[in-house]
Amino acid sequence: AKTVNVAAPNGNPAYIVNTDHGPEGYYGELIKKIDHDLPQYKFKTTFTSQNAVFSGLQSGKYDIALNNSWYNKQRFQTYYHTRAVGLDDLRLVYRKNGKKAASLNEVAKKNLKLVPVSTDDARYSVLQDYNNSHSKKVNLKAIGDQSSADALAQVANGKYDVALYPYAAYKQVANSKNGKKLTASKSIDQRSAYLLVHKSSQNKKLTKDLNKEIQKLYNDGYLEKLTKKYLYENTFALPNAKKEYNAEFNK
């Protein structure tokens, strides 16, 4: 079997986490399933910092970046992309007794202090897109590697007012000491997550094979099952889910 090098970032345990039994979490289980279903490939997962994942993907050290990369024009130009492997539900997280934030619009208007976002994180470009298309901008600051738990702790202890995260990131800390001080807004946006693949002639075939597999996993409800298992809700049941899922695949 041909070895496929997969790189996964540290710091987001609901989606992907390195354990003694290999990768786990949403993408961890997904990659194991794909590995099982595609016997002609052997998927080998490496964990490293977010920026290193893409340094390696660009240089060809890694073939696949195993994280929730949302659509962005440059990325889709730089790398191949698969069909969407999941649908993320974006929420604003804030203190129960702090300033309320129901939409990015409100964050911008009330001038709320937003937790810095890792530049390597897909959320960074969501916010950048928002700022590019709105005159009243949110206060976006960048940071290197930071785990979601760290970020949410900073909202809980009052250093920042609000954080933008997929629902799962909030839910996994919701029962901790810090998490109990927090609450999440209603869904403000949904984004499809794609796997990015290093561009090379061999990986063209790999991408095709992955797409076929992912389509199958979507159709037979496996992705929905994973979502319910790891992301604390069924994002595929949200009102716009049908429209949003895989929306940018052909861009």
Add this chain to the structure above:
Amino acid sequence: MFDINFARDSFSQILAATPLTLLITFGATIIGLLLAILVVIAREKKIPGLSQVLAVLVSFIRGTPILVQLYVVYYGLPQLLVLMKGWGWNTNPDGLPAIVIAFSAYGLNAMANLSESIRAAYHAVDPGQYEAALTVGMSPVKGITQIVIPQLTVNLIPNFTNIFLDLIKDTALVYNIGLVEIMGQANIISSIGFKYLETYTDALVIYIILCWIFARILRLIEARLRQRYVIAQ
């Protein structure tokens, strides 16, 4: 694969982050220098208790990676402030700016390394110089400030240069706590298209030039002083 145009276009944006890199470096150097002087005084005077505690602290800081120190301060400083608040101090653990954490971590690091170098430079000054100052009636303080410190400074420069360059290079880790210096800026620019090799090459060039310039400047200062005092190497 390697997008030369992207590298070229990003260069000036990354260069624009240099002031923050330098701010952290200089801030840490100044904080470190002031603390190091106090540490050296306490240790050379063998102040009971304090000198032992400082020796252990210096050993600890010198024995641990700066990245680990950065996280210890990052997670620990707010908790310390909470604790101090509990004791009735008027501290505000929330909203601790990242730059304060950087100054604390890198300042302590500089303190440990500089204090060792200052001690070595101090011991390298011929004790006869200080004694001669005493025999012409200078007070101990005057002997130190007029005679020992000027000579110590010359001895210190080579090690100081190394510590200073290490600080510049080590600041490449602070983007981990949210400061957009050279490395942070490189990461931000890269994240749009997930293209890293180009911006990292830019950052590398900037670091090399920065270090080269400062090494040059410090070498010139040392040569000047040596020439002025004509202290043979």
Add this chain to the structure above:
Amino acid sequence: MLLEVKDLQKQFNGHQVLDGVDLQIHQGEVLVIIGPSGSGKTTLLRNLNFLEHADSGTMHFADQTIDLGKPSKQQVQWVRRHTAMVFQNYNLFKNKTAQQNIAEGLIYGHGVDAKTANQKAAQALKNLGLYDRRHYFPTQLSGGQQQRIGIARATVLKPEVVLFDEPTSALDPELVGTVLKDMQRLAENGQTMVVVTHQMWFARNVASRVAFFADGQIQEIGKPADIFDHPQKQRTKQFLNALADNY
């Protein structure tokens, strides 16, 4: 009597280097101290001006009496201001010019204003014929020049006593003469001096008295001719014979 030391004791790591030294220094005399290497001559001088602190003993100096075991800060500073020292390795301040070396003891040690101090230093250099070297740093000067400036640095302070610790032993043989002549001139001007040296010519011709120091004590003291030609103790004879062998 200008200065008297009684029962001076000093140990290093349990080793008794000064073992009850009694010493009297008279106004205007030149006292030469000779003795084996490592016997404690340097240590004795360093204890006289508190570069090292004695374990016990008393000092009478001018009108003061000082417990050498625990002198006060004022006493230490006072003695240092009324004595001066000339070192074997000159110990000129490396970061100061010739003129600064002489002036700065006056300025920072004796509170003389900078202008007067520099004038005095310049005058001292003129007397030595080294005025054209006044802006040189020590490493730009020969050993002999450095030591002569070292002597000027000490004497410009007008100390009651100048202590010399083997002032010529680091010098080239040819340069020894110039330094010894400076010291002789000083002696002729009535400066009280204590000199540790092995220069027999100086001991014989310039010293008022010669002391033989060994085993932590002054073994014998007297006029040069008496000590050199009629030593009383076996220990002294031995030492003088060993020295004589070299010449």
Add this chain to the structure above:
Amino acid sequence: MLLEVKDLQKQFNGHQVLDGVDLQIHQGEVLVIIGPSGSGKTTLLRNLNFLEHADSGTMHFADQTIDLGKPSKQQVQWVRRHTAMVFQNYNLFKNKTAQQNIAEGLIYGHGVDAKTANQKAAQALKNLGLYDRRHYFPTQLSGGQQQRIGIARATVLKPEVVLFDEPTSALDPELVGTVLKDMQRLAENGQTMVVVTHQMWFARNVASRVAFFADGQIQEIGKPADIFDHPQKQRTKQFLNALADNY
């Protein structure tokens, strides 16, 4: 004639330090060289065994004739193996014990097997009464002991000539005697020696001839009594007067 040097020239940065030195060394003699500091005495010795390379000149040594301006590698090695040097600062190998210091010239320089070499070194140490120090490192020995081992290191090689560069000037006065006595014994055994020294006792009593070196040349050479008591040149008189002043 054992060794003859003709018209030896050596410049440092345009400064003519050796300006046509002619020198003859006879089998079994002790030639003492005296002269002012910085005049080039050390440089002369260093040129004789190629620690420095002369600009020009000729050397006749045993049956060889060597162009000092461009000696062959073999010639350099050959001269170094038939001469030996004793340094002012001893220069014992710091990373070797006393015994190794003496043995290793035999082993690595003269191809003697290690066992024989170590036996010879041990014997040399016994002769000096330093056998119990054979495993000491130089820093654990006194200056006098180091220099005596330095002399043993040189003489164990049985060189035709031993060159001494101020062998006692770094020593405490008391220790000078022991070293000079070793040198005297060596002379009595017929060792050819060239000695730069200011120890008048040695020059007067042990030297076969004394040479006064100044201004890049040998100014005067002759029996010790002639040179010291009836110097021919003004320059020599001046120098001897300056030296005499010290004693």
Add this chain to the structure above:
Amino acid sequence: MNSQKILSVIWRGFPNTLTLLIWSFIFATILGLALTWLDLRKNRFARGIATVYLNLVRGTPPLLMLLMAYYGLPVLLKAIGIDIDHWTRMTFGVLGLTLGWSGYLSEAFRSAYLSVDRGQIEAARSVGMPDRTTFWQIIIPQAAMIALPNIENLVVGLVKATSLVYVIGLYDLYNQASNLSNQTAGLHQLQIFVLLALTYWLLVLVIEALFRLIRRRYRQMI
């Protein structure tokens, strides 16, 4: 979570940290000696190469050194037809650290070599030792002793720099700790990082003790 559990996870990274440390040090020493050799040549070109290399290394953050060695170098070499893609992560980690530390070590070697007393060499020549023997018997042992304190500092620096190999996905002490902190959703960070710091400190103290032993043993020789 108790400290013992945390430490047991952290210590799983120890073999990797140690492997990195030892191999990087060995290779950096070899490369450093070669650089020193170049730097001490009379040939200006050789010296130029050494100087450029030293200036580049001196200005490169170790983090970037590792990133570039692992992700950049294979791309660069592939362009000229050399394929090193199949090298292991560990090889690249060692390579990255070796590149940096060879530069630092060569400066230490050079200055030690230059501070061996010239009199020692002259003494060796005067007893007829050939220059090659002098080099191995006299200069090298003494230079090694003089360089020892600097080497000690550099080894300690190397220990600390091994913590950066997380960027190439190697699991050393640091990466085990940070992964543990991620797995537990960041609830015990302070505890984990303090324990990690103590672990490094212990390692450094052991290294310092080893060097102290060597120094004691050979103290008389300088």
